[in-house]
Amino acid sequence: MAQQDDNVLKKVISHAKEYGFIFPSSEIYDGLSAVYDYGQNGVELKNNIKEYWWRFMTQLHDNIVGVDAAIFMHPTTWKASGHVDAFNDPMVDNKDSKKRYRADVLVEDAIAKMEEKIEKEVEKAAKRFENFDRAMFVSTNPRVLEYQKKIDETNARLKAAMGSNDMPAMKQLIADLEIADPISGTKNWTDVRQFNLMFSTEMGSIAEEANKIYLRPETAQGIFVNFLNVQKTGRMKIPFGIAQIGKAFRNEIVARQFIFRMREFEQMEMQFFIRPGEEMKWYEYWKAKRMKWHQSLGLGEDNYRFHDHLNLAHYANAACDIQFNFPMGFKELEGIHSRTDFDLKNHEKYSGKKLQYFDPELNQSYIPFVVETSVGLDRLFLATLSKGYKEEKLGTGGEENERVVLSIPPALAPHKVAVLPLVRKDGLPEKAEKIVNDLKLDFRCYYEDKDTIGRRYRRMDAIGTPYCVTVDHQSLQDDTVTIRHRDTMQQERLSISAVKNVLAETCSMKSLLQKLV
Numbered sequence: 001m002a003q004q005d006d007n008v009l010k011k012v013i014s015h016a017k018e019y020g021f022i023f024p025s026s027e028i029y030d031g032l033s034a035v036y037d038y039g040q041n042g043v044e045l046k047n048n049i050k051e052y053w054w055r056f057m058t059q060l061h062d063n064i065v066g067v068d069a070a071i072f073m074h075p076t077t078w079k080a081s082g083h084v085d086a087f088n089d090p091m092v093d094n095k096d097s098k099k100r101y102r103a104d105v106l107v108e109d110a111i112a113k114m115e116e117k118i119e120k121e122v123e124k125a126a127k128r129f130e131n132f133d134r135a136m137f138v139s140t141n142p143r144v145l146e147y148q149k150k151i152d153e154t155n156a157r158l159k160a161a162m163g164s165n166d167m168p169a170m171k172q173l174i175a176d177l178e179i180a181d182p183i184s185g186t187k188n189w190t191d192v193r194q195f196n197l198m199f200s201t202e203m204g205s206i207a208e209e210a211n212k213i214y215l216r217p218e219t220a221q222g223i224f225v226n227f228l229n230v231q232k233t234g235r236m237k238i239p240f241g242i243a244q245i246g247k248a249f250r251n252e253i254v255a256r257q258f259i260f261r262m263r264e265f266e267q268m269e270m271q272f273f274i275r276p277g278e279e280m281k282w283y284e285y286w287k288a289k290r291m292k293w294h295q296s297l298g299l300g301e302d303n304y305r306f307h308d309h310l311n312l313a314h315y316a317n318a319a320c321d322i323q324f325n326f327p328m329g330f331k332e333l334e335g336i337h338s339r340t341d342f343d344l345k346n347h348e349k350y351s352g353k354k355l356q357y358f359d360p361e362l363n364q365s366y367i368p369f370v371v372e373t374s375v376g377l378d379r380l381f382l383a384t385l386s387k388g389y390k391e392e393k394l395g396t397g398g399e400e401n402e403r404v405v406l407s408i409p410p411a412l413a414p415h416k417v418a419v420l421p422l423v424r425k426d427g428l429p430e431k432a433e434k435i436v437n438d439l440k441l442d443f444r445c446y447y448e449d450k451d452t453i454g455r456r457y458r459r460m461d462a463i464g465t466p467y468c469v470t471v472d473h474q475s476l477q478d479d480t481v482t483i484r485h486r487d488t489m490q491q492e493r494l495s496i497s498a499v500k501n502v503l504a505e506t507c508s509m510k511s512l513l514q515k516l517v
């Protein structure tokens with residue numbers, strides 16, 4: 001991670017705490033590793049992200065409905081889904097630093113370093129030659145070809161070792177790549193072992209009768225086991241989708257980078273049930289739809305890219321990530337997976353209950369195939385916060401010469417408007433309260449009458465409030481106010497009755513959803 005970007009993440013973490021977005025869990029006991037609490041502003045931003053996703057899925061698509069399944073599920077669910085046997089990460093410890101790593105991530109990082117070396121060669125050559133032809137250069141330059149050969153070989157060995165669960169082969173790959181621990185600098189590694197990521201607990205009050213159950217590691221299975229309930233009671237016809245937002249739990253080996261990788265997190269998942277054989281069509285369809293949804297947030301189109309999976313999960317026949325340019329670089333934000341009929345077929349097998357759909361157009365029954373979209377809510381939160389966070393020099397003197405502003409999408413902001421009486425007398429607070437009372441049925445408003453107006457603006461900038469409406473003596477005369485725009489800091493005078501329209505056009509969920517219809 002570049003030093004500068006490391007600093008950005010640190011600043012975002014401290015800003016998130018200072019302004020009531022995110023606190024470490026049980027902080028008075030020194031926190032709990034990779035578990036976080038959302039504060040008074042965080043919960044609003046998070047709820048707004050959820051609402052945007054939920055309404056896009058279930059309101060703009062008449063063939064998608066929602067469910068809210070329980071976190072606890074019958075233990076056989078996880079046998080059928082493959083999670084008991086295959087939801088593992090390979091872990092390895094460095095004997096000198098005593099630090100634990102994911103073996104596959106160490107290898108992927110080594111591959112990324114080789115790719116960086118190729119880019120450096122390309123950059124050097126591009127500076128040297130006037131009509132530089134990148135494609136020609138990378139297909140002929142001996143050094144680049146050598147790196148590429150090593151990358152291809154490493155990818156193939158990684159895929160083979162992971163695919164066949166061959167942990168000694170993983171250990172050998174780490175040794176052959178001469179990977180050293182970034183902390184101790186040594187190559188003194190333990191054997192690579194598989195580690196199941198599911199948390200388990202016991203259900204039942206008497207120990208002997210207790211059943212081992214799991215905290216769900218993905219929300220998707222609650223959708224699969226309810227597939228026929230929803231299809232029948234909702235009279236759904238294929239193709240159709242079931243959406244769900246909820247908590248998932250994973251005992252991550254390496255849990256760091258703030259809310260990027262947590263042990264308790266939230267997913268927003270949608271399983272789209274389709275005819276067998278049509279999966280590639282729908283896979284491409286949902287890739288495009290989900291990318292457009294992300295880009296509608298205005299965090300910068302260049303900050304997203306697709307990344308195809310080389311090592312497919314046990315249930316998938318095609319899979320990719322939508323990656324986002326986090327402060328730590330491009331990383332997975334959402335997964336789009338063609339899950340075939342793996343889950344429904346196995347639930348049919350393990351439960352002994354038919355999970356088939358009768359297709360009236362084909363006049364036949366079949367187990368549907370599934371294309372899944374799965375986005376991490378907390379990662380989306382981090383993407384919004386880290387791209388929104390800006391430190392600005394303003395060029396005026398005194399305490400006003402710099403500000404921190406959260407330029408987050410207005411529709412996602414915890415408060416849409418702050419209503420501020422210029423002074424705490426002369427009837428201005430009463431006038432301001434009347435404005436709040438008129439707006440608060442439609443928009444979350446903030447009222448504040450303490451401190452200088454400049455300080456109040458700064459506090460609103462820091463929590464991303466898109467507008468500040470200031471009530472002054474003129475407001476009492478002609479029912480006008482000044483409205484200040486968060487990002488430009490421009491102010492304009494307008495009638496009080498016009499404020500609601502400005503908010504509706506720029507801050508409502510509808511204003512955001514409109515970009516997608």
Ligand code: GAP
Binds near residue numbers: 220269335375
């Ligand atoms: N049902 C498919 C599934 O769970 P996944 O790629 O393992 O697929 C989907 O997870 C998304 O959940 C990821 O793209 C990521 O955004 C989020 N996610 C996964 N593990 C996470 C963790 N430990 N902390 C935060 N978010 C996580």
